Amino acid sequence: MRSLLLNALCATVFAFSATTALAADVKMVGVVEKIQLAPDGKSAKATLKDNKSGNSVVLSIGDDETLDKFKDKRIQVGDEIRARFDDAGGNNQSKSFRKTAGC
Amino acid sequence: MKRIWQRVLFAVASCIVGIAVAVAAESSGAVGVPKSTADHSKFKELQREFASGQEVTKACLSCHTEAAKQIHQTQHWKWEVINPQTQQKLGKRHVINNYCTSATSNFKACASCHIGYGMSENFDFASQENVDCLACHDTTGKYTKPSGFAGAPVTKDTEFPPGSGKIIKGTNLTPIAQAVGKTRRQNCGNCHFTGGGGDGVKHGDLDTSLEKPDRDLDVHMAKDGLNFSCATCHKTDAHQVPGSRYAPTGKDGHAALMPGNPDDKGRNVATCQSCHGQAPHKQAKLNDHTDKVACQTCHIPEFARGDVPTKMRWDWSTAGKRDKNGKPLVVKDDDGYDTYLGIKGDFVWGTNVKPDYIWMNGVNKYTLAEDKIEKSAEPIYINKYEGSARDGKSLIWPIKTFTGKQPFDPVNKTLVVTHLAGADDTAFWANLDWEKAVASGMKTAGRPFSGKVDFIETVSQWPITHMVAPKEKALACVECHSRNGRLAAIDGVYIPGRDAKGMLDMLGWGVVLLAFVGSLGHGLMRIVSRRKN
Structure with a gap:
């Protein structure tokens, strides 16, 4: 029984450390190519063209503030965005999604 | 073994219940009680x-x-604000700074704030x-x-x-x-996080990273900590917001605020001391610093710590370049920040910047549009905080020193108001023509202009007071108490570890030597006298 508990503990620790190792914040600046709002309006996918690499990157958006900006067209196709996202699991979950523009 | 499992199960169940209760309380305010009295x-x-x-x-x-x-x-x-100490007329309608220079003549754009x-x-x-x-x-x-x-x-x-x-x-x-x-931090942040024309540009200790900071970035505003809004410290009275860099409180020598205390009337409530008083540390030695050193000096080790850079220099004199398509040139760094804009000139950005340190008593002297300036006196201080070790009103404060090169009138020898924003032919951002833009700005401001434009080196000072780190991240003693430490340029005060005074040091070492010789002699005499006995 004791060895079973020990194994479970090891597995848990390993699982947590693996998750932590895989999760990484990625920063990028790019122009919005496409915005797809989910039918329920509670999430969205935004495609950015990375200024550096020229590659298109799809980000998952879940925060209300950014979703409102999509709905109100305060962020739209053609806007340049400074984004930070978690690329763990390939989901590219957005943590920050803001226009680069100032006055 | 059964007991171990029971304990584990009990612990897990307790955690789940605890988390559920916390989440419920967080989302509902306090068990269904509305936070406001009015819907x-x-x-x-x-x-x-x-x-x-x-x-x-x-x-x-x-x-x-x-x-x-x-x-x-x-x-x-x-x-507009009349500086109580200098009687200078300050505020956005009057000052000229070394970022976008002036709101006057640019209100259509600037009035968004x-x-x-x-x-x-x-x-x-x-x-x-x-x-x-x-x-x-x-x-x-x-x-x-x-x-x-x-x-x-x-x-x-x-x-x-x-x-x-x-x-x-x-x-x-x-x-x-x-x-x-109620005002939220986003309301204040819409303007104060983006001063100077973009996120983090102006202040260095205010940017959008403070919307959801962690505890390391701001111990007061951390979402998972105290979760202060701006108005928690900048607590308004009849819509008056306390705390202003135009006339800051250099030294708040009072104890912590006490409700109903008549002596607190008229006090700036947005100081550290208004909550923490004069002896906030458990170690008495640290409290010995509070009459000379602002809390911010030790507790804000760097500014622009939230992964948002701040501008450290702006050179307007290089503005005007165009790309091959005739559009104003844009050059960006690896992180996508502008390092050159045809409409604005060259920039230098900084993150995790160590502040400069000055004695500051709250008097803030500005160079205004009517003040004469000489190229030979470069750099011209757009504003300069006064203070000294001897005036009894100053503390050692951290500041952001922002340098620039901006247009001035070399004949009338004054700073100038520049018409930057707008679609009209005189706006600099439309035509990149300095003479037209300055002529238009000075006309709007009702100021004389010779028709000539030159550029002059300028400096502005910005007190650092936000982004307070948790105490375990405060500066270590050696950061200041060392030969080339952070306070190397601070005069008028003896800082152990930094300062050497020949005579005093010699005297001290002399006493140490005498004590050593004395004990050695005493020991020898004891040995000798014991042998004799």
Whole structure:
């Protein structure tokens, strides 16, 4: 029984450390190519063209503030965005999604 | 073994219950009790369409009858403040800085950050309906005042600039008006996080990273910590917001604020001391510092720590370059930040910047449009905080030192107002013509202009007071108590570890040597006398 508990503990620790190792914040600046709002309006996918690499990157958006900006067209196709996202699991979950523009 | 499992199960169940209770309490306020005494969506005055911001204000004033009169007395409304020590007329309507230089002549753009509608050189400061309640009381995050509309929200889809094909989506003011509430950090941040023309540009200790900071970035505002809003410290009284860099409190020598204490009347409540008093540390030795060193000096080790860089230098003299298509040139660094803009010149950005340190007593002396300046006296201080070790009013403060090179009139020997924003032919951002832009700006400002433009090195100082780190991240003693430490340039005070005074040091070492020789002699005598016995 004791060895079973020990194994479970090891597995848990390993699982947590693996998750932590895989999760990484990625920063990028790019122009919005496409915005797809989910039918329920509670999430969205935004495609950015990375200024550096020229590659298109799809980000998952879940925060209300950014979703409102999509709905109100305060962020739209053609806007340049400074984004930070978690690329763990390939989901590219957005943590920050803001226009680069100032006055 | 069974008991172990029971304990594990009990612990897991307790955790789940605890988390559930915490989440429920967090989402509901406190067990279903509304936080506000008024649900504005139920007010008849707000159940209608609003064609303009002024219409919303009229509705607000129908209940809050004295609010506009209070607002009229504030710096946020007047964009003007008379410095109590120098009597200089300061505020956005009067100062010239070394970022975008001046709001005057550029109100259509800059007034996005005015708490009024329709700001101009001839603005009616007595108007009640032009007070913008939503700028500070919007809780939806949907209220915006786009650049180019003199501080007015856009309520209908509008092509801007005209003929550009770019549409600014109209904002529906009704749901915003129905959801007004206490000022949140986003309300303040809309302007104060983006001062100088972009996120983090101006202050260094204020940027959008403070919207959801972790504890390391700001121990007071951390979402998972104390979760202060700006107004927790900048607690208003009749809409007056305490705490201003135009006339800061250099040294707050009072104890912590006590409700009802008549001695606290008129105090700046936005100081560290107003909560923490004069002896906040458990170690008495640390409390010995509080009469000389501002709390911020040790507790804000660097500014721009939230992964948002701040501008450290702006050289306007290089502006004007165009790309191969004839458009103003844009050069960016690896992180996508502008390092050169044809319309603005060269920039230097910084993150995790160590502050400079000065004695500061709260007197802030500005070089204003009417002050004579000499090229031979470069750099010209746009503003300079006064203070010394001896005046009894100063503490050692951290500051951001921002340098620039900006246009001036070499004949009249003054700083100049430049017309930057707008689609007209005299706006610098439209035509890249300095003479036209300065002539237009100076005419609007009612200032004389010789027609000649040259550039001059300038410096401005910005007190660092936000982004307070947790105590375990405060500066270590050696950061200051060492030969080339952070306070190497601070004069008028003896800092052990930094300072050496020949005679005093020699005397001290002499005493040490004497003590050593004395004990050695004493020991020898004891040995000798024991042998004799």
